[in-house]
Amino acid sequence: MTTNVYDKLIFELSSPGRVAWSLPEMDVPEGDARKLLPEKHVRKDAPALPEVSEFDIVRHYSRLSRMNYGLDTHFYPLGSCTMKYNPKLNEDMARLAGFARLHPLAAEALAQGALQVMHELAQDLAEIAGMDAVSLQPAAGAQGELAGVLMIRAYHLSRGEKRTKVLVPDSAHGTNPASTAIAGYEVVEVKSLPNGEVDLDVLTRTLDTDVAAFMITVPNTLGMFEPRIVEITELCHASGVQVYMDGANLNAILGITRPGDLGFDVCHFNLHKTFTTPHGGGGPGAGPVGVKAHLEPFLPVPVVTKDGDAYALDWKRPSSIGKLQAFWGNFGMLVRAYTYIRTMGPDGLRSVSDNAILNANYIMKRLETDYDVAVPGPCMHECVLSARRQKKLGITATDIAKRLLDLGFYAPSTYFPLIVEEALMIEPTETEAKETLDQFCDAMIQIAREAETNPAVIHDAPVTTPVRRLDQTKAAREPNLRWTRRA
């Protein structure tokens, strides 16, 4: 890529006195801020903002936008993140003035349409997951987890039980132990079997009256469906333990099975994964949480209720864990997810999972001779490979990821799940054509050949990106998060 003056930071384009505005002269007397405001609120120096022209601003940000890498430009097989196509219809609906320009504090009588969307979305999600009630408030999967664990805690306390531990498998997303710890529980890691399944013997030994909940991801982070999941939830319930499903991988089971039917008490939904709202780049996310009836009294307030044809926000819920998020959650994302669900319908959602599973298995099959497969056999919506064979040749999962960038693909997740050596986690999602999957597999196979014959080209990669390999170790050890003006 050629260098460009507009690759500089906007601060570095600054030229003293240059402005992007021209205002008419003041026709009222100018006030002096120092006289109008208390001294402690008046800054001593002017803020050091960039001084640039409108042209500079447009060119700088247009240039940056062209460096964007996303689903609208490329294949994006980032496993466990479910980077799905965001249908443009969702955007149209979210921009309808009745949604986009509605003040969040508008009176309920003036916001009936918005409340109806929330009520119906909560019902749809409950039906999809086999749950009895859903809160739309959490702003992300991790906040959904926190809400779920807090409800579990409130439930145990309401029964006079003070349980102190939550079990999390070693294959879990890092958010699981984090949310649990923030909710005030001790996290106990449960070792998995080599194939990533829950070890029932270990689980049985670990379950006791001090355990509040078991949190697991289904399908698990190795992309495998937990074959003994009903046994697991029954085993937990026998000890009074609540079972939480991390819904990150819900894209694999839409219309095929439901967490509620498998015995789960709580699960969250990542609208920015399974339900096609934007993911990455700040989203923002949305992580509604669904519960069975015995946990419903503890849902965050307010809950959208329906009485006849009238929708309202119910704040009078004495057992609620409280409010979690400003206003009513990330409402624009709720509109998008609602649009998606209504566009697809039940059969459409079922075909989403069927195709997601088919695509992942196609990739696994095509790559199984050139890479080690973490767990043999058909996978669900994502497959996990190991580059342990390539590592013996000096090529790591990171190296493969970097080389893929040069070959025109975003890299899969690397080094996750933690229980797989040199993991490469590939999730193609349902919307990719066979041609795209083939191009990606061809690139992966080419890299496997290069590892044997021309490792230098892999070690040098990427060469086509705006920046080459970044020193991630130095970045982590000596983070430099802020631009400062050179003296």
Added chain:
Amino acid sequence: MADVPKDLKYTREHEWAKQESDRVRVGITAYAQDQLGDVVFVELPKVGAKVTAAKNFGVVESVKAVSDLFAPVSGEVVEVNGELLQKPETVNQDPYGKGWMIVVKPANKAEWDQLLTAQQYEEYLAQGGH
């Protein structure tokens, strides 16, 4: 195969323990630092803290992952390697030497015998290490 000194004891979570008269020095193994990759942050307890065998006593963060550190034996922390805060890379460079993490005054001598010997740890690594 990673370096496994004969005079140390080991945990299945890849910590080493070294008997020094009535105290036990603790760090992570060469295998552990190799699997983690470049260590960028180490969080350790304060002197005087109590640690419990098989429970976590701190955190090691690398460019790849954040992992709990597990105490080989129970007891009181009597020394902490404060230099790792400034130079976490020492864990990679010298895991059995300058990369040590804490020194514990053990509360229960019987726990020492529960730890893996160098030979047992090598066999454990040969089976895949987890």
